[in-house]
Amino acid sequence: MGSSMASGTGWIPENLDPARPSPARIYDYALGGGHNLASDRAVFDQLIKIQPNARQIAWSNRAFMRRAVLFMIDSGIRQFLDLGSGIPTVGNVHEIAQKAAPECRVVYVDIEEVAIAHSRLLLDGEEKAAIVEADFTRPDDVLKHPETRRLIDFSAPVGVLAIASVHHVAAEIDVYSAFDRYREKVVPGSALAISHFTADFENVHAKEIIETVQASAHNPACLRTRSEIVDLFGDFELAEPGVVAVSNWRPDITPPTGVQPEEDGIWAGVAVKCPSRISSTTAERTDS
Known part of the structure; x- marks a missing residue:
């Protein structure tokens, strides 16, 4: 997409409508990133009026992602599939992972044009990370993509991440079948991390x-309940403490400084595929 980027602002595609906000750029602004426009900042200013701790919610979610990645690395995982990755802004997956284990490989997956454009710019020359332009609710488009095949060895454990992305999938789309496919594709020792905005708080x-x-x-959105979010993990075994308010998932500090879990607005958890929980169809699926 390099040839289609606007000169001087290489991360912005030429055909971008600057007046139309982007959820990926709004999140980037919330995290203190530099890849957002006035239209995005205006929306976030509205969100602050609705929810004064909106920026803290974004930070708590990003901190969970870091802890989830490090948990997976401690479990021996060295390759990651980041579904609905957005703009790989402040503290992205490959930087976190490769700082802890330089051999780590990361495939980012997104469908939003701005996220794709900036990801390609950021990952230019990065041999161990790539962006796949695909809808993650269509798993075969992701799993069979040449860049996924190049970087991910599905005979070894994979860390699958869906961080603040599934709530952008409309209710009428069968996201559960999509996650069934991802869970079946990966081998025991793999892990799945999910954080999801909710109306439960x-x-x-x-x-x-x-x-x-x-x-x-x-953009579409669906505020699923905790029970509906738990179902996304299928028969994977939830790591302690289960699906909890995002700042309560294995916090670095106990209690997290300045964070009120009842104001998180996000459920989060990590689950692991155990050998005893392999379904009868797994072997067939992993060959496809």
Whole structure:
């Protein structure tokens, strides 16, 4: 996409409508990144009025991603599939992983044009990481992509990440079948990390937040319940402490400084594929 990027602002595609906000860029702004536009910042300013701790929610989610990646590395995982990766802004997966274990390989997956454009720019010359332009709810488009095949060895454990991405999948799309496919594809020792925005937290105005983003960016969204999010892990074994408020998942500091878990607005967890839980169809699926 390098030839289609605007001069001087290489991460912005030429055909971008600067007046249309992007969820990926709004999140980038929330994290303090530099890949956002005035339209994105205006939406986030609205979100701050609705939810004063909106930036803390974003930071708590990003901190969970780092802890989940390091948990997977401690478990022996050295390759990662990041579904709905967005703009690989502040503290992205390959930087976290490769700092801990330089041999780590990462495949980012996204469908949003701005996320793809900036990812390609950031990953230019990076042999152990790549961006795949695909809809992660269509698993075969991801799993059979040449870059996925180049970087991921599915005969070894894989860390699959879906960090703040599944709530952008509309309710009418069968996201559960998609995650069945990812779970079946990977071998025992693999892990799945999910964080998901929800309306379960009384102190978080989740519906109003989602409605505000949808009205501006015209993106689908679905605020699933904790039970619905747990179902995404299927028969994988949840690591302690299970699916919890995002800042409560193995925090670095106990209790996390300045964080109120009842104001997180996000459920999060990590689960591992155990040898005893292999389904009868797994062997067939991993060959496909």
